[in-house]
Amino acid sequence: MGAILLPEMANWPLLQGLLVSASVWCCLGLIGGIQRRPGHAAHLLHASGAVTAAAVALLALLALPGEPRTLTIDHGMAGFALHFRLDALSALFAALLGLVSAGVSLFSAGYFSTGDDASGRRICVQYHLFIASMLIVLLADDTATFMLAWELMSIASFLLVVTDHRDPATRRAGYLYLLIAHAGALAILAALLLLQVDPMNTSFEAMRENADLRSGSSVVFLLALAGFGAKAGLLPLHAWLPEAHPAAPSPVSALMSAVMLKTAVYGLLRVTLDLLQVQSWWWGALLLGLGLASALGGVLFAAIQTDMKRLLAWSSIENMGLIFCGMGLAVLFSSHGMQPMAALALTAALCHVVAHALFKSLLFLGTGAVLHATGERNLGRLGGLICTMPWVGWLMLIATLASAALPPSAGFVAEWLLLQCFLFTPLLPDPFLNLLIPVVAAVIILASALAGYTMVKFFGIIFLGQVRGDAARACQDAGRWERAGLVWLAIACALAGLVPTVLIRLIDPAVRQLTGRGASEELLATPWILVPVDIDQASYAPLVLLLGIVGTAGGLVIVLRRLYPGRIRRSPPWNCGYEFSSSRMQDSAEGFGQPIRHIFGQIFGIRRELPSPFDHAPHYEVSVRDRIWEHAYLPIARAIRSISAFAERLHPVSITACLMPVFVAMLAIIAWAVL
Amino acid sequence: MLHGLAGQALAFVAALALAPLLSGWVAQCRAWLQNRTAPPLWQPWLVLHKRLLRETVVAENASPLFRSVPALVFACMAIVCTIIPTLSTDLPLAVVADAVVLVGLLALARVLLSLAAMDVGTAFGTLGARRDMMVGFLAEPVLLMVLFTAALGARSTSLASIVDVLAHRELAIMPSLAFAGVAFTMVSLAENGRIPVDNPTTHLELTMIHEALTLEYSGQHLALIEWAATLKLFAYSCIGIALFCPWGLAADDTPLALLLAVPALVAKLAIGGMLLAIAETVSAKMRIFRVPEYLGIAFVLAVIGMLIHILLGA
Structure with a gap:
């Protein structure tokens, strides 16, 4: 598909089309906001939003192979025009968004x-603003536009998070999210301001041109990592995400997990590999380390969750960790001038971006359908769904297999490519890194094996077995619209896994733009077999594999029917001959997580209350705490509280005493500027 | 190409036919070592035939997933056996899947079987699923690290290329492969439900791992699952032979060379099966809580093997 390039296409106004789509979304949101009965309008408005989204995907796909397109909207303020740019990287992410x-x-x-009308109206406005702002983030080409869209995205998603604002836990979650999102936004703003060379020109184009005049790239990188890492839910900054x-x-959770987290990946790629053109090796090592910690921590906490959406949120942290591992390898290779390897690692990371977006949105939508039908989000009260x-169940099985990174699914392709990269790391000139890399590979494999465990727990407890609660007994399958959305994503997810070469061709222009090298000739030459470097080294043909499995199984069943009718x-159920059996004898969500708690008990802060044999009302309770929350977040909160208490004590003194620190600070700044 | 396909078809048929015999041979050796009267070598075949003739009983609340899993698991195992170079390294179909995909296929079979065990919703089924997935997530990294150690030498994850390189090196003990070999042996015992991790002949439900998954299956379904289990043992034995004892493979594609490779394979499998029976007889089954420790040791050994390979280049 990447090869379709019509001669006159360079002149097509694709960027303008995307901007128009963003405004269509905004208009749809506003129309929804003034509807008297938003419930009835929701069908039409959201369906129009879906058509617009499909148009966005199409426009972005058309723009993928071409030259970058730019657009400047001058709104009268000198030096502060709005710059937009559509290049391969933003087109790839925009296509995914669509x-x-x-x-x-x-x-x-x-x-x-x-649902009730007031919240329906609010959701319609916020939802459409949210997607439109994500599209603008991807297209923005100067600091002001980028930060405006970024903030709009954060605020719209914050308002969506607190939709159920009467619940104190939701308000707390929203507050935490807003706090970390803004701390991150400040770091991003600082990074972008440091990148700016010409004081009057905030466009990214000027930063690219003057890349060699800059010093202090490492500070920019660290600030960008902190800012975008906070949005991506990277481990020390992950507290808001679960x-x-x-x-x-649920649809908003799906968008947040599938697309909003990916804008952080986009931003970090934009700053690290596009705006900063020279990288140091330790940036890659840092990305790799943080990615590994997130991957392992995320999956371990996912495995012990009992709330299905929280489980998926932790699993998103794991997947973001794996994506950051790929990016880290790409930076590592790129800093040593090994561009073909960097291209392979980046392809793996971007494959994972696409795969995760597809299967995680499907999973979150599926939990939404389950939640709608049963009103229950605790795994332990579901079952047999x-x-x-059946529609939700079987479509979710596709996403479950992809999330567990099993062949022939989309998740496996990404993991396979990432593992292929590790095979070439011994070529790195640094012996210390060479020794570290196998350990990294081992941890990544462990994380993805644990993801399999987690997804078996997720799917098995919700959809299989006997029904555990009354709510789950009398529930209905998803409606027509919901089914359509699920089928759309399931088809995309299955295709991404079965014909990965097409996916890689779509990713290739972005990889080529960032690393200067694209996928190898072999990869583009063989349509059915995925060959990263050389067919003697490694190859994988998922479609043939699926046909082989289904063919062997089908043929076997037919032959057996003939021979043994x-x-x-x-x-x-036989149940080993035990006569009595109830649904409570199955494993609960806690029970299925028990081996993980047992094996990795050192990592979790576990508190257990066991009943004694003489208790009249036996009570068993296990609580698992996040140690990072206790040892990093709470001390910071305490420190801030004590500082503000100190400031409060200064407060009633006098206006002179209050102004004194300001005066001293100004003196210090002037002294620094003069010296 | 045509000869290659013929060789691959021969390997496929040999796997389907020999796998139950290998399990029968191990059972026979175990019986001899324990001073019992041994069942005949073809006993697993007789059992398969008996199960296929019988009526298949399916639980009332079982979903279609439960009924489709046995054939799918069998197909996964059959494909795994086809892509391992058992007779020759000229495998035209090997481009479909490399070593990482092989581990993925084994994981797919395990996940499908665990889901099917959870489908009926009995206490033992979910217990077995949980335990089997636990052994699985600990064993999968070990197997992949062992394969990676071998892959680093060949600079390829294609099994055919790896075995080609290993078969044509000079005869010397490579320290990295020695560590990998120990790790591989430990993980094969765990993955195939053998003592000391699991007992394939146990009748006590509370200690079961693999058997607990299949408690609700009967008739043809059970036959397919048991056949798939013998194929898994065969596949692991063949991976072990291919990595650590790759000599005796057909040097070229001629039919004669391929046919000559079959007795070599049978001889190696016979020795391997006897060693397995001895190992099972002299060790005792460990508690389930000790299994993570056991597999953790295997994991560390595999990583050390890989580090040694990078440090010493051998």
């Missing part, structure tokens, strides 16, 4: 049509 939000909007058309994602309505909700009888 693809995912088309499915999510279709789902929302059904999901948001019930709180905010579950609190939002594959019989009552035995019959099949239905009967109550």
Whole structure:
């Protein structure tokens, strides 16, 4: 698909088209805001939003292979024009945004049509502003536009998170999210201001041109890492993510996890590999380290969760960790001038970006459908839903296999490419890194094996087994609109896994733009077999593999039917002959997480209350705490509280005493400027 | 190409036919070592035939997933056996899947079987699923690290290329492969439900791992799952042979060379099966809580093997 390049296409106003789509979204939101009965309008408005999203995906795909397109909107203030730019990197992420939000909007058309009018109106405005601002973030080409869109995105998503604002836990989650998002935004703003060379020109173009005049790139990188890492939920800054994602309505959780986290990846790639053109090796090592910690920490906490949306939120942290590992390897290779390897690592990271966006949005939408049908989000009260909700159940199985990184799914392609990169790391000239890399590979494999465990728990407890609660017994399958959204995403997810060469061709222009090298000739020459470097080294053909599995299984069943025409009888479960069996004898969510708590007990802060044999009312309780929260966040909060208490004591003194520190600070600044 | 395909078809048929015999051979050796009267070598075949003739009983609340899993698991294992170079390294279909995909296929089979075990919703089924997934997530990294150690030498994750390189090196003990070999042996015992991790002949539900997954299966379904289990043992034995004892493979594609490779394979499998029976007889089953420790040691050994490979280049 990347090869379609019509001669006159260079002149097509694709960037303008994307900007128009963003304004269409805003208009749809405003129309929804003034509707008298938003429930009825939701079908039409969200469906139009889905059509717009599909148009965005199409426009961005058309723009992928071409030259960068730029647009400047001068609104009269000298030096502060709005700059937009559509190059391969932003086109790739915009296409992903369009693809995912088309499915999510279709789902929302059904999901948001019930509920009370006031919140329906609010959600419609905030939802459409949220997607429009994400698109502008991807297209912005100067500091002011970028930061405006970034802030709009944060605020719109914050308002969506606190949709259920009567619940104190939701308000707390929203507050935490807003706090960390703004701390991150400040870091990003500082990074972008440091990048700016010409004081009157805030455009990224000027930063690119004057790249060699700059000093202090490492500070810029660290600030950008802190800012975008906070948005991505990278480990020390992850605290908001498992709180905010579950609190939002499910389609919004899907968008936040699938697309908003990816804007952080986009931003970091833009700053690190595009605006800063020379990298140091330790940036890559740092990215790799943080990515590993997030991958392992995320999956361990995901495995012990009992709330299905919280489980998925922790699993998003894990996936972001794996993406950052890929980016770290790319920076590491790039800093040593090994561009082909950097291109491979970046391809792996971007493959994971696409795969994660598709399967995680599908999973979050599925939990939304389950939540709508049963009103229950605790895994321990669900069960057996594959019989009552077959559409949701079977479509979720696709996403579950992808999330568990099993062949022939989309998640596996990304993991496979990432592991291929490690095979070439011994070529690095640094012996210390060479020794570290196998350990890194081992941790990544462990994390993805644990992801399999987590997803078996997720799918098995929600959809399989006996029904655990009354709510789950009398539930209905997803409606027409919801089904359409799920099917759209499931098809995209399955195709991304089965024909990864097409996916890699779409990613290739962005990789080429950032590393200067694209995928190898072999990769583009063979349509059905994925060959990263050389066919003798490694190859993978998922479509043939799937045909092989299905063909062997089908052929076997047919042959056996011929040879042994035995019959099949239905009967109550055997259960080893035990007569009594109830749904409470199955593993609960806590029970399924027990081996993880047992093996990795050192990592969690576990508190257990066990009943004694003589208790009349036995009570068993296990609580798991996040140690980072206790040892990093709470001390900071205490420090800030004590500083503000100190300032409060200064307060009633006199106006002179209050102004004194300001005066001293100004003197210091002047002295610094003069010296 | 045509000869290669014929060789691959021969390997596929050999795997399907020999896998139950390998399990029968291990059971026979175990019986001899324990002073029992041994069942005949083809006993697993007789059992398979018996199960296929019987009626298949499916639980009332089982979903279609439960009914489709046995054939899918069998297909995964059969494909795994096809892409391992058992007879020759000229495998035209090997481009479909490399070593990482092989580990992925094994994981896919395990996940499908665990999901099927959770489907009926009995206490033992979910218990088995949880335990099997626990052993799985600890064992999968070990297997992949072992394969990676071998892959680093060949600079390729294609199994055929790896074995080609290993078969044509000079005869010397490579320290990295020695560590990898120990780790591989430990993980194969765990993955195939053998003592000391699991007992394939146990009748006590509370100690079961792999058997607990299949408690609700009967008739043809059970036959397919048991056949798939023998294929898994066969696949692990063949991976071990291919990595640590790759001599005796067909040097070229001629039918004669391929046919001559079959007795070599059978001889190696016979020795391997006997060693497995001895290892099972002299060790005792460990508590389930000790399994993470056991597999953790295997993991550390595999990582050390890889580090040694990078440090010494051998």
